[in-house]
Amino acid sequence: MSTGLAVAKKSVSTAGTDLLRIVRINEEIKLVVSVAFKINIMALNAIFLAKRAGTAALGFGVLSNELRVFSQDLRTCMQTLTELIHTSVGEVSVTLKNVRRTRLLRAAVRMAPNSPAAAALARREAENEAHEIQFQSLRKQLKRALEDAFQMVELGGVLAKSAKIEAAYGQSFAGALAQVSGEFDGIVEEIRSSLESLRRSTFVTAR
Amino acid sequence: MKKTETIYQDGAHKWVAIIRDQEKPGYLVDTNEYLVVNGKQGLLLDPGGAEIFPAVFSALSAEFDPSALTAVFASHQDPDICSSLALWLEFNPAMRCYISWLWESFIPHFGGDAETFVPIPDEGMDISLNGLPLRAVPAHYLHSSGNFHLYDKQAKILFSGDVGAALLPPGDENLFVEKFDTHIRYAEGFHRRWMGSNDAKRRWCERVSQLDIDMLCPQHGAIYRGADVQRFINWFDELQVGIIQY
Numbered sequence: 001m002s003t004g005l006a007v008a009k010k011s012v013s014t015a016g017t018d019l020l021r022i023v024r025i026n027e028e029i030k031l032v033v034s035v036a037f038k039i040n041i042m043a044l045n046a047i048f049l050a051k052r053a054g055t056a057a058l059g060f061g062v063l064s065n066e067l068r069v070f071s072q073d074l075r076t077c078m079q080t081l082t083e084l085i086h087t088s089v090g091e092v093s094v095t096l097k098n099v100r101r102t103r104l105l106r107a108a109v110r111m112a113p114n115s116p117a118a119a120a121l122a123r124r125e126a127e128n129e130a131h132e133i134q135f136q137s138l139r140k141q142l143k144r145a146l147e148d149a150f151q152m153v154e155l156g157g158v159l160a161k162s163a164k165i166e167a168a169y170g171q172s173f174a175g176a177l178a179q180v181s182g183e184f185d186g187i188v189e190e191i192r193s194s195l196e197s198l199r200r201s202t203f204v205t206a207r
Numbered sequence: 208m209k210k211t212e213t214i215y216q217d218g219a220h221k222w223v224a225i226i227r228d229q230e231k232p233g234y235l236v237d238t239n240e241y242l243v244v245n246g247k248q249g250l251l252l253d254p255g256g257a258e259i260f261p262a263v264f265s266a267l268s269a270e271f272d273p274s275a276l277t278a279v280f281a282s283h284q285d286p287d288i289c290s291s292l293a294l295w296l297e298f299n300p301a302m303r304c305y306i307s308w309l310w311e312s313f314i315p316h317f318g319g320d321a322e323t324f325v326p327i328p329d330e331g332m333d334i335s336l337n338g339l340p341l342r343a344v345p346a347h348y349l350h351s352s353g354n355f356h357l358y359d360k361q362a363k364i365l366f367s368g369d370v371g372a373a374l375l376p377p378g379d380e381n382l383f384v385e386k387f388d389t390h391i392r393y394a395e396g397f398h399r400r401w402m403g404s405n406d407a408k409r410r411w412c413e414r415v416s417q418l419d420i421d422m423l424c425p426q427h428g429a430i431y432r433g434a435d436v437q438r439f440i441n442w443f444d445e446l447q448v449g450i451i452q453y
Contacts, residue, residue, distance in 0.1 A: 097293075100257070101293065101294060101297070104257060104258070104260050104261055104294055105261075105294065105297065107260075107261035108260065108261040108264040108265060108294075110261070111208055111261050111262065111264070111265035112264060112265035112268045112269070115264070115265070115268035115273065116268070116272070116273055116274045116298055117264060117265075117268070117273075117298075120297045120298050123297070124297060
């Protein structure tokens with residue numbers, strides 16, 4: 001089946017479901033953004049704590065700095081995802097409009113087969129096809145951006161686990177550092193779980 | 208599918224009414240569309256809602272090449288008037304839409320761009336269809352706050368939008384009003400509720416009484432002709448409108 005035909009056959013409910021999925025993705029992104037902000041504050045506190053601990057927590061301090069950079073990078077990455085999501089909402093809206101126009105033009109062709117409706121329908125289908133290609137490319141961009149975010153979170157996970165190890169060398173501050181590094185690890189896991197669910201979203205995986 | 212009836216013809220100048228879609232779902236209000244043709248150019252009056260586009264299009268294309276429509280005239284902004292605009296533009300992206308200036312930035316939600324719209328000033332304007340003079344006649348607040356009717360002096364036809372409209376019972380297929388007293392009962396509730404201003408109504412009645420009109424063509428229901436035109440204007444003049452009690 002040609003892409004054009006596939007687009008023409010795409011029901012309004014499919015596009016509507018896409019819209020619903022996008023809304024869910026957006027909600028998940030908002031969650032990740034707020035958690036990333038939390039890491040930033042926590043990392044800042046951890047840097048002060050490491051400074052107080054002095055030489056015993058030098059490694060922990062370096063890792064806290066890295067976690068702070070990670071939270072900022074993650075926010076930038078989520079901003080890219082948010083922009084892609086907003087573009088996707090626009091594209092799905094165009095699809096919804098096109099599906100309706102195509103349906104009505106097809107009905108006009110059925111009722112007036114020898115009229116210019118057939119030519120207008122052909123033009124509409126060509127435009128639908130071009131739009132579908134654009135839409136698929138957007139899905140791919142979204143998928144790539146999600147993969148980038150996921151890689152970043154993998155790194156964040158490694159940093160959090162290393163911070164846990166470094167905390168053990170914190171002498172009298174070991175308890176406090178262990179608590180902070182444990183919280184880092186928990187939050188990174190939370191982000192990983194959100195991103196996993198985004199990666200599984202049918203909107204992203206659909207061909 | 209809708210029917211077409213030529214209600215006026217003088218050489219290459221004609222008016223075609225596009226009416227009564229038997230297959231239209233009951234939840235959609237029935238509408239009349241009118242095509243004014245002069246030579247090779249056509250002007251479609253109140254082109255209708257998107258859902259009835261296939262029926263209007265097929266009926267119209269039996270009479271006229273739809274890609275030769277130079278413009279549409281929208282009496283006001285309602286969806287049953289012009290939500291099909293984007294679909295008509297698929298045939299002729301250069302087509303223009305005449306509408307009150309008040310709705311110029313609202314109607315693009317149905318379709319079209321900055322080039323599509325020709326805003327009609329409050330006092331009305333002359334519109335030329337391949338040299339045929341037509342006049343956009345103010346009918347503000349009847350029922351829309353920016354509302355126009357279209358007068359063809361040569362054909363002596365006034366397209367009156369929602370003024371004169373009647374919600375006819377199923378099976379009443381008459382193109383023209385046959386018995387005024389019976390017909391007007393189907394128009395009364397509509398006019399009392401939809402027309403919002405007695406002052407505006409009085410001004411309209413005075414204005415159109417000065418026009419030479421053989422046919423008054425509403426967007427819903429049957430066409431008034433001959434003596435029924437003045438009968439309608441007198442009836443409307445007497446009617447108290449915009450008086451819902453809630």
